[in-house]
Amino acid sequence: MRIIAMILAGGEGTRLSVLSEKRAKPSVPFAGKFRIIDFTLSNCVNSGIFDVAVLTQYRPHSLNSHIGNGKPWDLDRSHGGVQLLQPYQGRRDESWYKGTADAVYQNLNYIRERRADIVVLLSGDHIYKMDYSAMIDFHQKRRADFTVGVMHVPLEETDRFGIMTVDDQQNVVEFTEKPKNRDKGTLASMGIYVFNADTLMRRLGEGGDGSPRIDFGKHVIPAMISNDKVVAYPFEGYWVDVGTIQSYWETSMELLDPNNTLKLYDPHWVVHTRSEERPPAKFGPQSQVVQSMVRNGSVVRGRVERSVLSPGVYVSPGAIVRDSVIMNDVWIGPGAVLDRVIVDKNAVVGAGARLGYGDDLTVPNKQEPEKLNTGVSVVGKSAHLPPNIKVGRNVVINADRDEEHFPTDEVASGETV
Template identity: 55%
Template sequence: MSKPNSEVMAIILAGGKSERLSVFTEKSALPSLPFAGKFRIIDFTLSNCVNSGLDDIMLLTQYRPLSLNEHIGNGKPWDLDRQHGGVRIVSPYLGRKEGGWDKGTADAVYQNIEELLEENSDNVLILAGDHIYKMDYSKMLNFHLENKADATIAVIEVPAESASRYGIISVNKKGEVEDFEEKPRRPRSNLASMGIYIFNKEVLISVLNRDAGDPNSQHDFGRNIIPLMLDNGNRVMAYAFKDYWRDVGTVQSYWEAHMELLESPPRLDLYERDWVIYTRSQERPPAIVSSKAHLERSLISHGCQVRGTVIHSVLSPGVIVEEGAVVRDSVIMGDAVIGKNSVLDHVIVDSEAVIGANSLIGYGEDNTQNKLEPRNLHTGITVIGSRAHLPEGVKIGRNCKVGHDLRPENFGQLELPSGGTIEAR
């Protein structure tokens, strides 16, 4: 960890509801979802902070914050359990300027403007809690200070064909931001905002106050705050980031980010000793692989018991793969059980789910999109909710959704065609 930096405080936005992750964010905040077996998504942003020497962190929660609060606790795994600074978890409460839930990313910060005014730091670092990457924020801060910027936005080049999914930035030869468009139909560049901003604190407070009084504003940093600063003539710089970064806000991107860990070499190195990703770990026994097991290019976490075949997949702690079972191109979360002789292909299984013996999950070539969630489930991935207990011999196609807490008796028949959904009534 680097030396503490008192010139900037960090605010992590971890309260948004992400409906595009289907069943996985129905009961949990996105930043608390498992990633790469033993980690949570929030671990990457928090670890980036401490590795960058930042120890004054405010984490803003909102949607289903319980699991996130339990995971972070007093911040000890990140060395953030301190009397001064450290990590403070803040949720919406009555008695703030308007009370109620935050209306947008900028409003989440505005609702805590009193805390911001009390801070001694001259600059504020705004971060998203749902991205996977390693970044030294101190380098971005130095760039911000050297350019005497009112705001600095971290940007990354994205493929031109996918640029319309992001906030797109146009810059001049000096690296100054000239235009910011949120998810434009016809992007003018391929520089995408990473949702990482450094603001001069006084300028930020002034702009937040102006935006709060605009009834037509969505109170969003990308849509409203940055364009307002550009209209005001503020100096806004773009800071180019060249390394791995992944927004995991959809089922497909969450799955892809896991598969990228299995490349050789992986796009994100989890084994780098000078940039450790810290987390709160449970005490588990070592993983065990039986003599009948077969493993190919997979991540196996502590506490796993593998007696079947695991190919190009990621297993979280405590997963059991029984004899004859095959797990292929899949992500299995903590304490899930894959029954004997079952086959899973392109499946994401939530924690404590049980797949009955002799089942086929994600079978066939029919790629019919999910009828209830076509926007979320259309790439062939089938999702299984937490604590769902699937009966023996069930057949489930692609782009299917199986809800939380189902029991075998909830399945009226043993086959769910591609694009189907079954949930508890």
């Protein structure tokens, strides 16, 4: 039996604001040294799947260079291995991917060339550990055409997910994409699918000009529930869609909890990534670090509390970093205070600056009120913040902003620079 995996990694991730402005959502850094897609790629190889296609589209350069030839995941193979599939212009109707199903449809040749029996279709933007081989066994024992991974989510979050209705045999009888009312239950699709390859190819090819099969949630899954055997595979482990600023920040903070169930340090299920060589982390004589992750190449001379520091971060003497996520090669000046902020790569925080200033966490961002409304402020890639500036809550500092973009010494809560 031939099993292949296809990872959908072309998403723009607009709800992540400036974090996904210059990169696809699956290549957003996470947990100091990883990218979000590392978890899905590692799940594949840890599950014994070594034939993997990554479907990219939006700003793929960072993702392409991260995956490369797949060596960190043992996917640099002459037979199988990893293959990056971008949209292209051809002689027929190939073009930009219009949706998740269209992306797979335009790459059906990949499935045919591999002579696949089973296609494991995955999202590249979720944080979790899962043995796909157990789900494939379940799929075969149930003689299903299509198996979807499901788990219960809080009732107030059901409008973010596709919600499944199942009978007492775990057969899916109804699917509702991001329901506005909350009477459909809490059993959410995880974006983890196992298909019989022939059924998948047949269903994707059925949509005509009048009703194209563009999206799995809107078009393919409802059609398959009507015509095929669709079953739900319940998953009870750790799984998070870090698709919003709040969920990204919360998930990062959860990593620092000693009781966190993601278990990044489990030697039996390693999360692989591309690592660059850096010297060990260094802590100066005045440094204090409390319940934090500090990655290689970082130098801490100030105080770090409940925070995640990626490689190459410099925390100057007298600086305080609290409840924050700091990405690669950020420089934090003397006496600066960062509270509940996410700072993207290569940013510079001037001496004495205050980021996350003030007690009112409820003033939403004026330009993106639905994305920043819980008190987390975000600094984009390579932004330079001047010394002694005060930046409030729910603030967005866009990428590449320089000191001249800050005409006053304060950015009020809810503003955007």
